[in-house]
Amino acid sequence: MPTHSAATLATPRAPLTVASNDTPSPAADEVLVRVRAVAINPVDWVIQGTGPVTYRWLRTPAVLGSDLAGEVVAVGADVTRFRVGERVFGLATGTDRGRDPLREGAFQEYSTLLERLTSPMPDDLGDEQAAVLPLGLSTAACALFQPQHLGLRMPGTPSSATAPGVVVVWGGSTSVGMNAIQLARAAGYDVVSTASAKNAQTVRALGAETVVDHRSPTAVADLVSAIDGRAVVGAVALGAGSTDACLDVMSRTGGARLAMASTPLSLDALAGRRRLFPAMLPVFTRIGLATLRSTLRARRLGIRAAFVWGSSLRDDEMGPRLWREVVPRLLADGSLRPLPAPLVVGEGLGAVQGALDRQRAGVSAQKVVVRL
CATH class of the missing domain: 3.40.50.720 (NAD(P)-binding Rossmann-like Domain)
Structure with a gap:
């Protein structure tokens, strides 16, 4: 099986370290994405620092992260909306109960996204800009x-x-x-x-x-x-x-x-x-x-x-409508701007831990982003 690099939480409350992870094939309703940018949310350091209490279902090793942008490298059997090579962004739900964080976490070179929580990226939108959107x-x-x-x-x-x-x-x-x-x-x-x-x-x-x-x-x-x-x-x-x-x-x-x-x-x-x-x-x-x-x-x-649980739309009718219809339309007509503005703090998976620390220290009207 092919492998790739991932910023991995090896044990509960440990610093993230770069390790090898198996590169999955997408399930029927998924796309496999080559990740180009990830954004940091407070929940990422909450899971890392308090997971044994707040996310007791999460088993390590795990890959954290909800926000990613990149390009499709493979599509599942039931996916007709995307093609290989298309630029996309979406919500990674790997740390949710019942999901697989090693396949679905954002902080790695390749991650699977549910087709229903993924949108095409407009040509004039950069990876760093798109990555700020999904969880917020x-x-x-x-x-x-x-x-x-x-x-x-x-x-x-x-x-x-x-x-x-x-x-x-x-x-x-x-x-x-x-x-x-x-x-x-x-x-x-x-x-x-x-x-x-x-x-x-x-x-x-x-x-x-x-x-x-x-x-x-x-x-x-x-x-x-x-x-x-x-x-x-x-x-x-x-x-x-x-x-x-x-x-x-x-x-x-x-x-x-x-x-x-x-x-x-x-x-x-x-x-x-x-x-x-x-x-x-x-x-x-x-x-x-x-x-x-x-x-x-x-x-x-x-x-x-x-x-509110931000990823709960994964399992209701609103999520697919939002990501398949509303988001592409609002981005196209300018009603939705990708905000907060990205604050790029580094490149590569080795920069992700520092990015979590930067977010926890506090940012205002910005979102911490790492390029991969």
Whole structure:
């Protein structure tokens, strides 16, 4: 069997090392991709640093990573949408429960993608730009369009003449937030959002009609004022403290659905510790209590709140529609821009561990990318 190189998590919580991996043949519904660029998400270092607790199903050795772009080198028997040599980008789901991270992880020279979670790359889009999209875009789409979350109509769905309402995106300069704003606007919804003063103009340029500073003590009141009595169809909460802030907004505007895409506390300090135990106990206790308080508060307010799992679209009707129809169309007409902007920090699989460390240290309105 042919082999290739992969940035591999050899044992739980170990640094990534470059090792040899078997190059698979694609299954009937897959494409095999020669990976040219990968992007880093917080979940990558969360899995690496806290996986024995947060991803207990994941067995090592494993290849992490969700975001990739490259070209097709083989297609499965049932795939008719792609041809060998075509440039594509897509969502790798290898670290999900029940999947195979050695075949489907992004951080390697060759990876398999499900055809239904893959899109062709426009000629004017570079690998580094395309690689920033998959997980942020998919998570935003799950938050907005899945029935268990906001349940909004997707872009391209026939609409009535009446305005559909307002979407609140708390954390508009995050990867998920930037995509949520663009998708909501493409579907015909108005958007109000938050961002730092540094990133406010970027968020406005994506279509948010009002952007307030999330650090401001009047942020909630400012958003309520901007909504100005219009119907709030839901909110997407991104970042620490965002859930309670969104509940404050919706309690004053009548919104009834909340998609939560962040834990109440960051796991960055815990992920960097040499030992998970006993440091994990107070951290996860605080996360659990904060989540319980917010969930109970939402219930008292009559607001439906649930956490978003960005790759859950793999197994529903929305995922194929998003990746096969909506994404290519929105990229072609300019309604979807590949954001956050790529921050290329290195080349080759040996640079991936440093890229994870760079992302964990913090980036603003950018996405860390490695060229392969």
